[in-house]
Amino acid sequence: MEISNNKVVAFNYVLKNKDGEILDNTENEPLHYIHGYGNIIPGLEKALLGKKKDDKFDITIPPEEAYGIRDDANVQKIERAQFEPGVEITEGMRFQSQTEAGMQIFTVIAVDDNLITLDGNHPLAGETLDFSVEVGEIRDATEEEIQHGHVHIPGQEH
Numbered sequence: 001m002e003i004s005n006n007k008v009v010a011f012n013y014v015l016k017n018k019d020g021e022i023l024d025n026t027e028n029e030p031l032h033y034i035h036g037y038g039n040i041i042p043g044l045e046k047a048l049l050g051k052k053k054d055d056k057f058d059i060t061i062p063p064e065e066a067y068g069i070r071d072d073a074n075v076q077k078i079e080r081a082q083f084e085p086g087v088e089i090t091e092g093m094r095f096q097s098q099t100e101a102g103m104q105i106f107t108v109i110a111v112d113d114n115l116i117t118l119d120g121n122h123p124l125a126g127e128t129l130d131f132s133v134e135v136g137e138i139r140d141a142t143e144e145e146i147q148h149g150h151v152h153i154p155g156q157e158h
């Protein structure tokens with residue numbers, strides 16, 4: 001079975017930045033996605049098209065096909081009072097927030113007495129990424145998975 005739209009694919013990967021540092025690694029816990037729904041970054045989805053179980057490949061993906069280029073407009077200052085009282089906010093903290101554009105990751109880049117500076121760029125925005133990929137099981141997605149646009153893993157219903 002080849003990877004094409006509406007296939008559920010399991011794969012393992014090692015992700016490195018252009019300096020060769022490992023950023024992420026599925027080890028033996030493969031990632032599952034449905035092909036054709038943007039579950040994974042565009043460059044990786046394109047590279048997986050037509051691959052088969054046990055195929056291995058390396059691919060370099062530019063930011064435009066990964067997490068996008070950095071945009072300074074995504075840096076904003078928020079008043080301290082808008083955060084939950086009693087929560088300590090420190091530089092380098094990351095949190096997720098639901099925005100009009102979907103789930104977004106924010107990184108705290110500066111903390112003043114009254115203002116918190118947040119960077120809403122994805123932490124990997126602007127990075128060229130090197131993936132080493134090994135394809136695992138491939139199966140047809142169920143109708144429910146196709147309707148939801150994501151994979152259903154037993155015990156993790158949603």
Ligand code: ZN
Pocket residue numbers: 148150151152157158
């Ligand atoms: Zn679902």
